[in-house]
Amino acid sequence: MVEGTLHNGCRLPALSAPRFVGRDGELDALGSALDGEPAVVLIEGEAGIGKTRLLREFLASEARRGRHALVGACLELRVPYTLGAVVDAVREGSDDIARLELSGLAGALRPLFPEWADALPAAPEPLEDATAARHRLFRAFVEVLDRLDVAILALEDVHWADEATLEFLLFLVSRRPQPVDVVLTYRRDEVPPSSLLLRLPSRLSPDSRPVRLTPRPLDVEQTASFVSSMLAGGHVSTEFAAFVHARTEGVPLAVEESVRLMHDRADLIRRDGGWARRRLDRIEVPPTIRDAMLERVQRLGPDTRTVLHAAAVLSGPADPATLLAVTGLSPERFAAQSVDALGSGLLREEGRSGQWSFRHPLASYAVYDAIPAVDRRALHLRAGRALELWPVPPVAQLARHFRLAGEVEAACRYTEEAADLSTQSGDVATAALLIHSLVATVALPAEVLVRLVTKIQFQALSGSDPYSAVVEALRSALAGQGLTPAAGASVRFQIGRVLMGAGEIEAGREEILAAIPHLPPGSAEMARARILLSLPLGNARPVAEHLRWLHQAPPLAGSLASLDRLHLAADRAFALLTLGEEAGWEAAREIPDDVVDPRAASIVTVGHSNVGEEATRWGRYAEARARLAKAQALAERHQLLHYLDSIASSRAHLDWFTGAWSGLAERTARLIDDDGGVRLKDRCEAALVAGLLQAATGDREAAGKRLRFAARDDQQRIEATAALAQLCLDDGDIEEAVRLTDRLAQVAVGGGLWSRAVEFAPVRTAALVAAGRLGPAADVVDALQGAVGERDAPAPQASLVLCRAMLAEADGRPADAAALYQRAAAAWEALPRPYDALLARERSALCLLATGQDEEALPMLSQVAQTLSELGARKDAARIGRFLAGRGGNALAVARGRGRPGYGNQLSPRELEVAQLLVEGLTNRQIADALTVSAQTVASQVRSAMRKLDVTSRTALAVRVVESGLVGDLDRRTLKGE
Structure with missing residues (x-):
């Protein structure tokens, strides 16, 4: 005191x-939770609510009962530190590791506990598989917990836990039986949506249970x-x-x-x-805890503040010797002021270790942010130099200190060391964060900057925009460092690559085009630049132009690293398949099924995922499923968790096509709603699938919302727009359907890129047919035919047959149309693609009805309706059901002999049906629903009837058919103009 x-x-x-006041209920709840079967207790609450005090009071009572606990705290990721909280907890809980008599497995702990090297078993043989190495490390920790007779593992501030710590917790609680009780404190509003912490309760073993506590204010x-x-x-x-x-x-x-x-x-x-x-x-x-703390700090003497500043810069428990070195004070002055620093109530001394730390993280961050910039740089420099003297220097902490001190060479060296270690252990998120922080905050030489930017895996970074800061750093280097043409081209290529990754396709292309003349022929950069230019992204260009970038590439240099060759091979296969080239399948076979190097694992995972996505577009669904399964297995084996959402969105797309709709709505909803951890591209793909599913089940308003969101992404825009146009056609809004498809017609079919026209071409054809523009509709079909040719691409070939069937129907050839629709259905079924097959059979049956083949058509419609219902397409099944229910009393059927009827200028039975409903005041959309046909078919039949009866408007048609006695009495109230 x-x-x-x-x-x-x-x-x-x-x-x-x-x-300790007002927490009796929470203490009792904690005691009950941990008195029996293994449990995981989650204590959540805002900063300062008393989570730490509650935990420590409880653990003190447990210690009196003889139950041993280990306690660790996660630090905010100013200093990425793999398994840091668990390491600190074990280090604090044991002062004589030799007495534990650990097995040889514990040798895996040597890198994390260098001070115990003499007491630990020999290091085991290194494992090339990072996941196996991490699993071995986790097992070693469990052995330590067992030998220490630990009953409770408590970790604080788990919202800041690194990925490896969260993986260890999942490993721990999923074991059977659970080795120890686990108690975690965290702030719910600071847990990232993608955090593994949120999955913890669902991973418990059957004999464990989750308990949640939320301390309330006093x-x-x-x-x-x-x-x-x-x-x-x-x-x-x-x-x-x-x-x-x-x-x-x-x-x-x-x-x-x-x-x-x-x-x-x-x-x-x-x-x-x-x-x-x-x-x-x-x-x-003061209105905030932070302000109150800062005012108290300002009332202390300057040397006492220096001690607090040093503790804040070290950002975690620190021994007095390191703290002294960072302050820059003499030992005598430090000794005199340290008493006041501890007495201020802001610092505390930790148990056996004698380390000092802030009593609460809020105090540490408040004090750190208040340090003048010049003083902060000096403190970080002293901290870096002090930590370099440790027996095993902590490279991640050194990277941070030298970066914030402005020591570029040391910051780069330690950042790359720390990032490489993280990557080798499968922790690519920390590796990306380390490099991104350096690139975004330190002015680096161009050569170093390019090398580091190529190492950043942007997909592993959280936040909505990890790209802008990197582009700004590259542009600054390009403008201010007087680079040679070759060096400038290297920087410019990176600008273009990052911009394209950020979705700024055309801006990125311009930078790459400007870089190419000065990139070394045969280099990895030149090859990557050509592949990026070959991808059909952004504005429409002829497919031949994209292919030229691939086919005219100079041969690769013999000195190219194996990882670069693997990367380029995977990217080239993806580009060829995207451009619709069958040679892409041969190139895809060069992607290995498995690798042991974590860096190669990332490349191969993406390669298989990309090939799986393109196989879906081609209609090679077995290949797509196999490739996505390989990608997922690799991602899980090598802990490349940031790729799993992308694989999941591609798999959801595949499941939509193949009719695997069970649980699909829930899976896509998880991806769409996670705007913090899932990439926009993957959220948009999931939204596309969700929108298509909602359209099939009848929720059109929700479908439109999802599809408009999906259209925000360049890769999903064409298919999402086609789906929106189909909704317009279903509603009878032909003009809007034509307008929507007008915007992307050149991109989807004009440049010969058939892989993007599979879903678009049928809707574009239908819209043009409904608008009476049969010539342009035929042009779409011709363009698709010319692009696809004889390729072994089942999906576009089926799409092409479907488009031809639409043209035949619009041309008044229902028998030909029925046969073509049957061919399309058979092609869809062979993929398999059941929903599209059923819709094609429905249209075939309706064409058969138009030719008088009721006995064949009506059972077919009944079977289609039943299968659609079983699939989950309730809207379509209900439409056909209504149509069939009304067929019994139809007096419009005309007896005729064998062969195709010739109606001349007489209305066909279907045109008479349409005319009758027109007279009753129904819109095209309502007529389509009643007759179980598309709105464009109704529009075509109305125009045909108008032509035969020589009238120029729908109103005149209604009057003419009533006056001619072709349909019943006309309600004049329906004749209100056009």
Whole structure:
């Protein structure tokens, strides 16, 4: 306890640590949860609510019962530190590792516990598979917990946990039986949506159970008791307690900091035997905990503040010797001021280790942010030099300190070392974060900058825009470093590559085109540049132009690294398949099924995923499923978890086509709603599938919303737009359907890129047919035929037959159309693609009805309706059901002999049906639903009837058919103009 404050000649009592108040219920709940079967207790709450105090009070009571616990804390990722909290917990819990008599497995712990090297078994043989190495490390930790007889593993602030720590927790709680009870504290609002922490409760073994606790703020009475315990138990007036409660909302840390600040200011007085505020109307309490802490820090002496600044810069528990080195104070001055630093209530000394740290992370961050920039750089430089002297220097911490000190060479060296170590262990997220932080904050030489940017796996970075800061750094190097043409081209190529990754396709292409003349022929950069230019992204270009970039590439240099060759081979296969070239399948066979190098694993995972995506476009669904399965297996084996969402979205797309709709809505919803951890491209693909599914089940409004979101991504835009246009056709809005497809016609079919026309061409054809533009519709079919040719591409070939069937139907050749629709259905079924096959059979049956083949058509429609219902396409099944229900009383059937009927200028039976419903006032959309045909078919039949009866409007048609006695009486109220 520090000496009291002098006020009006009287010394106020020194403040005590506050008593544990208002948490009896939570303590009992914790005790009940951990008294029996293994449990995982999740304590969540805002900063300062008392999670740490609750945990430590509970663990103290457990220690009295003889239950041993290990406690660790996760630090904010200013210093990425793999398994840091678990390592700290074990280090704190054991001072004699030799007595544990660990097995040879524990040799895997040597890199994390260098100080125990003499006591640990020999290091095991290195494993090339990073996942196997990590699994071995996890098993070694479990053995340590067992030998230490640990009952509880408690980790604090798990919202900041690194990926490896969360994986270890998943490993721990999924074991059967669960080795220890696990207690975690975290702030729910700071947990990233993609965090593995959210999956923890679902991974528990069957004999474990999750328990959630949420500490509540103190009420006024509890606040009074809390404050009283800080003031030697003196009475606290109700008015004072209400004042403090109102300004702190009962958050314990805020209450404590406010009282400490008022004590430092001498704003407390004794009145009527109790404690109250001096000058009730003039005391101000800072609005946040942070502000209260900072005001208290400013009241300390400069050397004491220096000690606090050094502790904040080290950003975690630090031994006094390191802390002394960072302060730059003499040992005598440090010794004198360290007492005041500890007595301020901001720092605490940790147990056996004797390390110092801030009592609360909020204090550390508040103090750090308040350090003047010049002083902060000096402190980081001293910290880096001090940590370099450790027996095993902590490279991730060194990377941070030298980066923030502006020491470029050292920052680059340690950043690359730390990133390489993270990558080798499968922790690519930390590797990407380390390099991105360096590139975004330090002006680097162009050569170093290019090397580092090529190492960033942007997909592993969280946040909505990891690209802009990197592009800005590259542009600064290009503009300000006086580079040679070759060096400038290398930087410019990286700008273009990153821009294209960010979705700025045309801007990226311009940069790459400007770079190519100065890139070395045969280099990896030249090859990658050509592949990027070959991809049909952005504005429409003829497919031949894209292919030229691939076919005219100079041969690769013999000195090219094997990883570069693997990367280029996978990318080239993807580009060829995207461009519709069958040679892409031969190239895809060069992608290995498995690799052991984690860096190669990332390349191969993406390669298989990309080939699987293109196989789906080609209609090679077995190949697509196999490739995606390989990608997923590799991603899971090598812990490339950031690729799993992309694989999941591609698999959802494949499942939509193949009719595997069970659970598809839920799977896509998870991807769409995760806007923090899932890439926009993957969210848009999931939204496309969700929209298509909602359209099939009848929720058109929701479908439109999902499809419009999907159209935000360049790779999903064409198919999403086609689906939106189909919704318009279903609603009878032919003009809007034509307008929507007009915008992308050149991109989808004009340049000969058939792989993007598979879903687009049928909708474009249908829209043009419905608008009476049969010539342009035929042009679409011809363009698709010319692009596809005789390629072994089942999906576009089936799409082509479907388009021809539409043209035949529009041309008044229902028998030919029926046969073509049957061919399309058979082609779809062979893929298999059941939904499209069923819709094609429905249209074939309707064409058969138009030719009078009711006995064949009606059973076919009934079977189609039943199968659609079983699939989940309720809207379509209901439409056919309504049509069939009304067929019994149809008096429009005309008896005729064998062969195709010739109606001449007479209306066909179907045209008479349409005319009857037109007279009744139905719109094209309503007529289509009633007759189970498309709106464009109705529009075509209306135009045919108008031509035969020589009228120029729908109203005139209705009048003519009534006056001619072709249909029943006309309700004149329906004739209200066009």
